[in-house]
Amino acid sequence: MRSIAYLMMVVLICGCTVVRVRDVPGTRWTKVQTRELVGWWCSDRDKELWRAELTAKGELLIGSISRRADDQFELMDSIAVPTRVGDRDMLCVRIKTKIESEAGYGFMLMRRDGTDKITLMFPNGDNIKQMVADGKINGKFLKYENSEQSLVYVAENDRNFMDALKDAPIDKIFDDRFKIELSRLKLP
Known part of the structure; x- marks a missing residue:
């Protein structure tokens, strides 16, 4: 999913913090419900083509073909899990890491306009980072290798985090600048 990877890179370049959950x-x-997302999707800005398929576990396998810099193509795929927190829909994308204990999910707010339009909005990492620093959310900070940037790793099943996802103003938890x-x- 090059668009998601691209936006995460933009977030890092802008100095924003990436958020991940266990x-x-x-x-x-x-x-x-998940079957409603199955099909072909195109990003409005980059015109990238994605395919979403239902897995046996009821998750989504999301795939895209991406062109690399050396004029080669590569298949990019991810497992995504749609969820509901209060009256908000989320799309959680599995993240693999070198350190198994730090694996988890990136998440986005998912707004649907009927069955043919979806907007995915990334978390506002800087606000969530401040909430962790203030002790309002249980989490920790991790530094990226060879980078000054960091990510917030939210503790599993943190009640305050769940309450924030459910009840906090959307612009406090999610960043309208980073959306797909x-x-x-x-x-035919």
């Missing part, structure tokens, strides 16, 4: 927050969608708008493609 487990998916909220209640997982049912297979029937997707349109469903209807292929």
Whole structure:
């Protein structure tokens, strides 16, 4: 999912903090609900094509073909889990790391406009980082290798974090500057 990777890179360049959680927050969608996201999607800005398929576990396998700098193509794929926290939908994307204890999920607010439009909005890492620093959310800071940037790793099942996801103003938890708008493609 090059668009997600691209936006995470932009977040880092801008000096913003990336947020990751150990487990998916909220209640997982049912297979029937998740099936609504299956199909071909195109990012409105970059015109990247994605395919979402339902897995046997009721998660989404999201794949895209990306062009590398050396004029080669590579398949990029991720497992995503749609969830519900209060009245907000989230899309949680599995993140693999070298350190297994720090693996987890990136998450985004998912707003749907009918069945053919989705907007994914990344967390406001700087605000969440401050909430962790102030002791309002249980988490820790991790530094990226060879970088001045860091990420916030939110503790598993932190009640204050769940309450913030559910009740805090959207602009306090999510950053409107970093979003992906997707349109469903209807292929013949």
